[in-house]
Amino acid sequence: MKILISNDDGVYAPGLAALAKELASIGEVLVVAPDRNRSGASNSLTLDRPLEAFRHENGFIGINGTPTDCVHLGSSGIFGMKPDIVVSGINAGPNLGDDVIYSGTVAAAMEGRHLRLPAVAISSGNFHPEHYDSAAKVAREMVEKILQLNVAPRTVLNINVPDRAYDDLEGVHVTRLGHRSCADMPIEAEDPRGKVRYWIAGAGPAAEAGPGTDFYALDQGYVSITPLHVDMTQYSGMDNVADWLESSF
């Protein structure tokens, strides 16, 4: 199996190295990742400049672009491999509920939607993970079995792994995304030259995090797997909109 690995924490991130090392035991790996931390990059593409690729001593390729750029370039074959699958991570911190909208980790996986196999995004439940090896092992097991997975094309598996020893994981739950509340108010900060600036505040707290959600599974010590689709059409809303058009115009 030919595996393209990327992330959004950057080419130096320990979670990337842990993932690449583990997956190298089951396939040929190509690592293409942003040259720096690009958390929050979502599916952004760099359109205003051509990108540069730098091959590090460990063979990892750093790109001065976004996670999506990396997978876009990496899956095209220009680095000498045509991958079967994309695995993205291991992110330092969970990607739950509304996080997936902003996540570069999930976006990197999503950019592999045209490949033969479902894409995988894998995140640790802890912002300062101590057990990357657990998440790496989970990733490896999933990828090993994924040929048997019967899902629609363009599916992404969004996996969150509790930050604990592998043997202490409670099991695996298939979940839906929960929801977060609106984020906190922007945080005003004056710079040293007296100009007012605004930080984007942290993600809001979970607003819908009951049983069945990814929040709940992770919180209970389970590996959470949420199948995501790339088609954002709200089929259930199409009739309502059609009715509205008829009646209002």
Next chain:
Amino acid sequence: MKILISNDDGVYAPGLAALAKELASIGEVLVVAPDRNRSGASNSLTLDRPLEAFRHENGFIGINGTPTDCVHLGSSGIFGMKPDIVVSGINAGPNLGDDVIYSGTVAAAMEGRHLRLPAVAISSGNFHPEHYDSAAKVAREMVEKILQLNVAPRTVLNINVPDRAYDDLEGVHVTRLGHRSCADMPIEAEDPRGKVRYWIAGAGPAAEAGPGTDFYALDQGYVSITPLHVDMTQYSGMDNVADWLESSF
């Protein structure tokens, strides 16, 4: 009605001005947009620096950030208005099918998902529009009627308008997103100092663009309205993944 307006083409874009002018006739408008073109920004958030707001002579506020940053800041109330709705556009060029994953226009609308009313993203079918006024008028009509729209919370209406005179529009179709093929190969370019760099190529051609899709409606001269949802859970795939877990592990 209090209307927050943003875009991804930047605070100077003529499509933004056209939209703001038209919507000012039906509500109180606040315009908060990126200080430069951020096409392709998707839902990216700026997390590595605090943002700066600059109020231009026309009252528009430019932010040195992404479309999502702009709506995030603009909907928080720090600029003196708590909006009821976000309208994003008018984008110079369509946002169809897979485009919505990367689009900053759609992302700006999506960031308004916590507001009282469904968000609206509006794009012209032409990359060099000649009829912003048509799209602006369509936007105004939609917003005027949107109080009657009965859809789930967190819905975004993705609207594409043919670039023709208003009276020449064929009508309105409610559509699903089509799909694009994989994008073309990255384009290699040597810079003037001899370094090889790679441009992200243009979007792939439409691969699924038959009747019922946004591609088709726009192509036939209709305004296309696609209701989008923000929940990326693939509910239909949850059982398959659960079966897979049981049988493979």
Next chain:
Amino acid sequence: MKILISNDDGVYAPGLAALAKELASIGEVLVVAPDRNRSGASNSLTLDRPLEAFRHENGFIGINGTPTDCVHLGSSGIFGMKPDIVVSGINAGPNLGDDVIYSGTVAAAMEGRHLRLPAVAISSGNFHPEHYDSAAKVAREMVEKILQLNVAPRTVLNINVPDRAYDDLEGVHVTRLGHRSCADMPIEAEDPRGKVRYWIAGAGPAAEAGPGTDFYALDQGYVSITPLHVDMTQYSGMDNVADWLESSF
């Protein structure tokens, strides 16, 4: 006279507009400036991407690059004018002593060193100027007379103007650059996600600011003019280094 105007405060800065308006009365002007605030840009050039030019309604051209990029492009003739001189400013805030090393305003002027006439950088003594018109008038007078100025090629006139009514200016002094002390310590700031970051602190206080310096003249209410050269060779140190090489090696 064909005058290229730029700055480092960005294309929408009021000091740029004031300067352009005043100089339009004595020559043909072309305004090419960064699309956003690039204070502190020094002589940096953008080498990792090609630049984009956007012509605003007022005819000013915004570039997604540095002040040096702007003058580099603007003096090449690609925008339809081959300038005789570059005038940069009016900067919001003085450029004194060590400031000129970091200043984008001075750098923009310096990039005009290959043109026929000496370049001019002009700054207001106040970070929030109330009298751009005074500085603009000083700039115009200097440019009107500059054909008579007999200085070496590649000279830049660095002009600082007190922020007061034109009639209240005490006169004009030719000065040398003073010196600033080392800047303050970097300022530690935790971002909303708990990461430690460091702001570059404000410029250090003047350390050598006695009579004859630019600091002193401005402080006393005089327009300060410091001729700068672009050749950084320390001729006076060449013998010392030669002696050192002989004796030490």
Next chain:
Amino acid sequence: MKILISNDDGVYAPGLAALAKELASIGEVLVVAPDRNRSGASNSLTLDRPLEAFRHENGFIGINGTPTDCVHLGSSGIFGMKPDIVVSGINAGPNLGDDVIYSGTVAAAMEGRHLRLPAVAISSGNFHPEHYDSAAKVAREMVEKILQLNVAPRTVLNINVPDRAYDDLEGVHVTRLGHRSCADMPIEAEDPRGKVRYWIAGAGPAAEAGPGTDFYALDQGYVSITPLHVDMTQYSGMDNVADWLESSF
């Protein structure tokens, strides 16, 4: 001796590693360098955001900023060392004549002007150096002897080393900066979406490169050392400007 090392080619550049390794034999070294290639950064400072420091496995600290930012932070003591001297390099490619205006390598050295010892910038004559060890050895020798160098404070030694085996170096010349011609015309390039963009062209050819200049010494196989000063005042021009003011106004 406590040595702060930086560069503008980025924290992973082989020239940086070669320099750090060699200087570690004669002092305590602290390496603080940009997280990516920042060639052409000149003395630019990052003022619109706080900077992040990342300690790599080899102890090098990467900063998401400019070379000047790096030395500014690194010389402040926040990373646990108060350096006596800054050494910047080894740059991949020469820094000759007008190059020093734009060079991040020279700028990094210049930012060490407040330290106890003269700063050193060191560059290889070749853009793809094969003999970093030669340049590193030259750097070490210079730093070892620099306590004996009797030059004015705020002096920078700009050193260019031919890319050849150490034993094949012809010797050392103290030089003045030559001059380059105006750079070539900007290079127009259409991006894949049809937008016209402009690359800054390569540096112009040497225009004044005769005996005594840095260009000449390097070309003849000598190590070139040019003492630079940080004071840009053109003392020789002060009288001319004063005469001009008297006669013209």
